[in-house]
Amino acid sequence: MTEQTGTAPRISVRGVRKVFPLKGEEFVALNGVDLEIADNEFVTVVGPSGCGKSTLLNILAGLDSPTSGEALVGGAAVNGPGPERGVIFQQYALFPWLTVRKNVEFGLKTAGVGKAERRERAEHFISLVGLDQFADALPKMLSGGMKQRCAIARAYAVNPEILLMDEPFGALDALTRVKLQEQLLDTWSAEKRTVMFITHDVDEAVILGNRVVVMAARPGRIFEVIDVDLPYPRTEEVRLSPEFSELRNRVWTAVYHQSEPGEH
Amino acid sequence: MATASLTTRRGISPSARLVVLNIASVVGGIALWWYLAEHGFNFPTPPEVVEAAVDLWQKGLLQEDVMASLGRVLSGFLLGTAAAVPTGFLMGWYVVARGIFEPWIQFFRTIPPLALLPLVLVLMGIGETPKIFVIFLAAFLASVISTYQGVVSVDRTLINAARVLGANDWIIFSRVVVPASTPFILVGMRVGLGSAWATLVAAELLAAQAGIGHRMQFAQIYYDLPTIFVGIVLIGVLGLIMDRLLLAAEEKLTGWQERR
Numbered sequence: 001m002t003e004q005t006g007t008a009p010r011i012s013v014r015g016v017r018k019v020f021p022l023k024g025e026e027f028v029a030l031n032g033v034d035l036e037i038a039d040n041e042f043v044t045v046v047g048p049s050g051c052g053k054s055t056l057l058n059i060l061a062g063l064d065s066p067t068s069g070e071a072l073v074g075g076a077a078v079n080g081p082g083p084e085r086g087v088i089f090q091q092y093a094l095f096p097w098l099t100v101r102k103n104v105e106f107g108l109k110t111a112g113v114g115k116a117e118r119r120e121r122a123e124h125f126i127s128l129v130g131l132d133q134f135a136d137a138l139p140k141m142l143s144g145g146m147k148q149r150c151a152i153a154r155a156y157a158v159n160p161e162i163l164l165m166d167e168p169f170g171a172l173d174a175l176t177r178v179k180l181q182e183q184l185l186d187t188w189s190a191e192k193r194t195v196m197f198i199t200h201d202v203d204e205a206v207i208l209g210n211r212v213v214v215m216a217a218r219p220g221r222i223f224e225v226i227d228v229d230l231p232y233p234r235t236e237e238v239r240l241s242p243e244f245s246e247l248r249n250r251v252w253t254a255v256y257h258q259s260e261p262g263e264h
Numbered sequence: 265m266a267t268a269s270l271t272t273r274r275g276i277s278p279s280a281r282l283v284v285l286n287i288a289s290v291v292g293g294i295a296l297w298w299y300l301a302e303h304g305f306n307f308p309t310p311p312e313v314v315e316a317a318v319d320l321w322q323k324g325l326l327q328e329d330v331m332a333s334l335g336r337v338l339s340g341f342l343l344g345t346a347a348a349v350p351t352g353f354l355m356g357w358y359v360v361a362r363g364i365f366e367p368w369i370q371f372f373r374t375i376p377p378l379a380l381l382p383l384v385l386v387l388m389g390i391g392e393t394p395k396i397f398v399i400f401l402a403a404f405l406a407s408v409i410s411t412y413q414g415v416v417s418v419d420r421t422l423i424n425a426a427r428v429l430g431a432n433d434w435i436i437f438s439r440v441v442v443p444a445s446t447p448f449i450l451v452g453m454r455v456g457l458g459s460a461w462a463t464l465v466a467a468e469l470l471a472a473q474a475g476i477g478h479r480m481q482f483a484q485i486y487y488d489l490p491t492i493f494v495g496i497v498l499i500g501v502l503g504l505i506m507d508r509l510l511l512a513a514e515e516k517l518t519g520w521q522e523r524r
């Protein structure tokens with residue numbers, strides 16, 4: 001693929017509408033969604049449950065197609081999944097018959113990576129998420145948070161340029177969550193990836209993103225996009241700054257007081 | 265007395281208690297049989313049955329019958345399963361295959377395989393083929409539906425997870441669909457083996473020159489009750505052993521499942 005010009009967005013969503021059949025009627029999960037994500041941008045998405053966040057992510061992942069409108073990645077219409085897009089699912093989606101290690105190696109194996117390198121890379125990402133001791137355990141022996149960490153390691157292992165993450169840290173304790181947030185930001189700034197990160201945690205949305213996309217439900221749509229002008233790295237200092245709390249209040253208001261004026 | 269003190273003693277695990285009860289129940293059952301045989305019922309006593317078994321063994325008939333029956337049931341069962349698994353996969357994977365196979369499978373499923381024996385005997389003669397064929401059918405029909413159900417109930421998100429990790433159709437099939445439907449297949453195989461075994465013995469009663477069923481049929485003519493009992497016990501014990509072997513395989517192959 002050729003180098004994109006500086007202004008070309010990595011991901012663009014244009015006029016996307018998604019309708020699901022529901023008891024003989026139509027349920028509008030997404031309506032008129034326009035969104036552009038620049039190369040190397042980190043965009044977080046928040047919104048009430050059922051507003052279509054996962055639906056939007058599935059469309060970008062190539063697992064579902066819009067009823068109308070279009071989704072483009074790198075200038076080309078999305079047509080199925082691709083190795084440049086890594087996905088972390090809300091429901092972990094680990095293969096229950098494979099150990100943690102084999103789960104993490106799955107994508108490397110399909111990509112034809114040799115055994116020794118596969119093992120080494122899996123090892124690296126397993127210890128990154130702190131599952132060293134459970135490398136040979138089956139998913140049924142893991143807690144919810146550990147399953148989620150395994151799913152993260154599995155997606156990271158194939159080293160995709162674009163990460164589509166659906167509430168990846170949702171089931172984690174506060175400490176692990178902060179550790180993985182920092183880890184994610186480190187990798188993101190070191191290797192420059194384009195990230196779309198869904199969360200229901202307003203703090204998390206602000207601390208991670210360049211921009212926060214706030215969605216609304218019925219029909220699912222983008223309600224407001226808030227720029228986060230906080231410097232990286234987002235240190236503790238940044239987390240405690242008045243600018244941060246002002247931004248999180250803005251996002252909070254946009255998410256939880258959607259009926260009030262704020263149309264864009 | 266010993267069992268009573270064992271079961272009440274603290275620290276004995278529930279499973280050990282269960283085994284003790286199982287053994288006690290079997291011993292008690294045999295004692296009851298013995299008692300009834302001695303008191304007016306027209307049964308052979310346990311020693312008479314053992315004697316008949318030893319006698320058959322010494323003549324080499326017991327081994328011959330067991331080998332004949334097991335040979336038939338295993339070849340029919342293996343052929344039936346080998347045909348059922350790919351058919352079930354095709355039905356789960358391709359609508360066309362489902363459309364073609366489903367009416368036939370649903371139709372033949374309602375017919376006891378044994379009911380086809382007269383037809384099969386006429387068409388295939390009285391050698392081994394017709395017997396193996398009805399066993400094949402019994403095993404096939406039991407396994408094909410459960411394999412199909414296994415394939416269609418594979419969790420969609422697992423397939424999606426494999427797709428975003430770069431899996432093509434073949435990889436999704438071999439590394440996701442096959443393992444995910446293994447529990448279903450094994451359940452189908454167990455049902456299939458049970459059904460194959462039952463069908464076999466009945467088929468041997470009707471038409472065979474060797475086999476456990478044939479031995480019992482032969483004994484019936486001479487009013488040889490101990491031999492009939494030997495046959496019944498053999499059928500039960502062999503059936504149980506085969507079922508336990510498959511259960512062990514099932515536990516080994518599907519131990520990854522979360523049981524709630």
Ligand SMILES: Nc1ncnc2c1ncn2[C@@H]1O[C@H](COP(=O)(O)OP(=O)(O)OP(=O)(O)O)[C@@H](O)[C@H]1O
Binds near residue numbers: 021027048052053056
């Ligand atoms: N395959 C489907 N068939 C029918 N309706 C669907 C389907 N997938 C999603 N929906 C509906 O679309 C709406 C949006 O679902 P989606 O999963 O995108 O929400 P979400 O924003 O991710 O919610 P949450 O925060 O709870 O994960 C929901 O009302 C859901 O019921």
Ligand SMILES: [Mg+2]
Binds near residue numbers: 053
């Ligand atoms: Mg969701």
